[in-house]
Amino acid sequence: MFGDDVDTDQMAPFATLTSGWDEIKKAMFPERRDFVDSVQPGDIIVAGRNWGCGSSREHAPENLKKLGVSAVLAESFARIYFRNCIAIAFPNAACPGITQAVDARDEVELDLETGIVKNLTRSRQLRANPYTKEMLDIVAEGGLMNRLAAQIAASNR
Amino acid sequence: MAQKVLARAAGRNSTQAGEYVTAKVDRIMAHEAFSLCVMKLMKIGVNQVFDPEKVIVILDHYFPAPTQEMAAGHLMARSLAKSLGIKHFLGHAGICHQVLTERGLVRPGHLVFGTDSHSTTYGAIGAAGTGLGLTEISYAMATGELWLQVPPTIRFVLEGQARAGLMSKDVILHIAGKHGTEAAQYRSIEFAGDAAERMTIASRMTMSNMGVEIGAKFAFFAADSTTCDYLFERTGENVEPFGPDTDPEYEETHIVDVAELEPQVARPHSPGNVAKVSDLRDVPVAQAFIGSCTNARLEDFEVAAKVLAGRRVHAETRLIVTPASQDVHLEATKAGFVQTLLEAGAHVTASGCGACPGGHNGVVGPGEACISSTNRNFRGRMGSTEAEIYLASPATVAASAITGKITDPRDFWDGTTL
Numbered sequence: 001m002f003g004d005d006v007d008t009d010q011m012a013p014f015a016t017l018t019s020g021w022d023e024i025k026k027a028m029f030p031e032r033r034d035f036v037d038s039v040q041p042g043d044i045i046v047a048g049r050n051w052g053c054g055s056s057r058e059h060a061p062e063n064l065k066k067l068g069v070s071a072v073l074a075e076s077f078a079r080i081y082f083r084n085c086i087a088i089a090f091p092n093a094a095c096p097g098i099t100q101a102v103d104a105r106d107e108v109e110l111d112l113e114t115g116i117v118k119n120l121t122r123s124r125q126l127r128a129n130p131y132t133k134e135m136l137d138i139v140a141e142g143g144l145m146n147r148l149a150a151q152i153a154a155s156n157r
Numbered sequence: 158m159a160q161k162v163l164a165r166a167a168g169r170n171s172t173q174a175g176e177y178v179t180a181k182v183d184r185i186m187a188h189e190a191f192s193l194c195v196m197k198l199m200k201i202g203v204n205q206v207f208d209p210e211k212v213i214v215i216l217d218h219y220f221p222a223p224t225q226e227m228a229a230g231h232l233m234a235r236s237l238a239k240s241l242g243i244k245h246f247l248g249h250a251g252i253c254h255q256v257l258t259e260r261g262l263v264r265p266g267h268l269v270f271g272t273d274s275h276s277t278t279y280g281a282i283g284a285a286g287t288g289l290g291l292t293e294i295s296y297a298m299a300t301g302e303l304w305l306q307v308p309p310t311i312r313f314v315l316e317g318q319a320r321a322g323l324m325s326k327d328v329i330l331h332i333a334g335k336h337g338t339e340a341a342q343y344r345s346i347e348f349a350g351d352a353a354e355r356m357t358i359a360s361r362m363t364m365s366n367m368g369v370e371i372g373a374k375f376a377f378f379a380a381d382s383t384t385c386d387y388l389f390e391r392t393g394e395n396v397e398p399f400g401p402d403t404d405p406e407y408e409e410t411h412i413v414d415v416a417e418l419e420p421q422v423a424r425p426h427s428p429g430n431v432a433k434v435s436d437l438r439d440v441p442v443a444q445a446f447i448g449s450c451t452n453a454r455l456e457d458f459e460v461a462a463k464v465l466a467g468r469r470v471h472a473e474t475r476l477i478v479t480p481a482s483q484d485v486h487l488e489a490t491k492a493g494f495v496q497t498l499l500e501a502g503a504h505v506t507a508s509g510c511g512a513c514p515g516g517h518n519g520v521v522g523p524g525e526a527c528i529s530s531t532n533r534n535f536r537g538r539m540g541s542t543e544a545e546i547y548l549a550s551p552a553t554v555a556a557s558a559i560t561g562k563i564t565d566p567r568d569f570w571d572g573t574t575l
């Protein structure tokens with residue numbers, strides 16, 4: 001669980017943009033070391049407003065993906081961060097009311113297609129803003145680079 | 158204006174806010190991230206860009222290279238640009254947004270994608286500039302197009318004659334403080350009103366630059382006679398004015414009475430944490446920084462020189478000044494501003510991003526406070542995560558350098574750039 005306005009410098013500090021993964025991991029979220037130490041593959045981050053504000057660096061969602069985070073549900077997102085997530089096929093969804101509906105360690109499930117978010121621990125259901133068909137397609141194809149590779153393969157045939 | 162640009166770029170007569178379009182891009186700006194984009198493309202067998210004249214490459218974040226690793230990175234960018242036939246490789250001309258604008262490489266009505274979030278700066282000359290991540294830029298570099306949602310537009314009408322001590326930075330900080338860092342999330346901004354019309358291109362760039370700090374996708378000023386004159390002076394070419402339709406739709410309109418404003422300061426650690434300079438008392442600063450794509454143009458040098466002329470930088474404060482471009486550096490030197498700053502005890506560095514993202518030339522240490530003319534004061538942005546960054550206009554930064562603590566510029570300057 002995170003608060004509002006968490007910026008991309010926290011997820012990918014400028015000084016580590018060219019560093020190895022161990023160093024990046026050590027520098028991520030200086031104010032939330034507990035998170036980096038305890039995050040498990042498959043965990044979902046729940047956050048407040050304006051998650052991912054700041055720099056356009058794609059390292060931010062990439063680093064979260066590498067940590068094993070399976071999705072981020074936030075009250076709202078900064079737009080460049082959000083676009084980057086679609087481009088690298090990392091499910092992030094804006095879900096108004098999420099911070100009220102979930103506690104740390106609840107079990108949560110996200111269906112990208114319908115936008116339905118289920119809190120399995122408390123049998124509650126919320127609606128995230130659903131993806132458009134274009135966004136779903138890009139994520140299903142594994143991101144924009146995969147799409148481009150497929151387009152090239154198709155045009156070479 | 159966003160709807161107009163995107164309609165043209167998508168080959169349509171009109172567009173509606175909320176629609177998704179596939180838009181053709183007019184310019185792609187790539188800084189040091191260029192090599193990473195090219196490598197992404199090469200990995201999947203793409204060995205050319207859609208148009209080598211429309212992809213502009215520039216090295217600014219780590220220029221001149223502070224480490225061997227960076228030097229190697231620059232070499233690589235240079236050779237990749239050469240092999241791809243990139244026409245505009247501007248190795249070391251200054252900060253990307255400043256250089257593209259002052260060289261007329263971006264024009265009113267253009268759709269511009271940049272590998273940098275402050276690409277909204279191009280809105281100052283009426284272009285739809287926006288920042289994107291590596292994967293999206295790579296895709297656009299290969300194909301020349303990308304999906305975009307047509308954003309709704311909100312308008313800030315800037316009215317009235319500013320009082321002494323004010324610069325456009327104070328106006329945008331005031332907006333960030335009053336309306337919050339999400340005021341324009343997923344939306345396009347248009348700045349209008351008599352105060353906006355009077356602003357120089359330099360002052361407009363500061364506002365459009367920080368548009369992204371309140372979430373904006375684009376941050377436009379209409380391209381008017383000021384814009385056309387600016388571009389004519391620099392390129393010798395006549396460009397057409399470009400502005401909103403006669404009956405545009407706005408989701409919201411906010412009136413900003415510029416005459417009411419006092420110099421503003423954003424406190425740590427958010428550009429939206431804004432107070433009047435007169436409300437901050439006795440905040441000592443170890444570093445004062447005038448630099449970045451937000452505020453390091455000729456106009457900013459002129460104001461800093463006026464504040465510092467015949468005075469000295471405080472013994473316990475360092476003032477670092479990093480011009481936004483080599484052209485600015487030259488003009489500021491010719492005008493005598495550089496000499497005035499040096500005589501006052503400032504350090505004037507080579508142009509580039511420098512200390513703004515905590516790269517080099519003024520990284521801030523633990524426990525230090527820095528007052529800065531830049532656009533972001535997130536924790537750790539300029540170096541140590543234990544440093545405190547305050548954002549202000551170049552006038553306020555220069556005044557604070559004299560006293561060694563955050564200071565009202567009106568103590569030393571009774572002018573305004575607005």
Ligand code: SF4
Binds near residue numbers: 451514
């Ligand atoms: S000067 Fe600062 S904000 Fe501007 S492009 Fe460079 S790092 Fe980014």
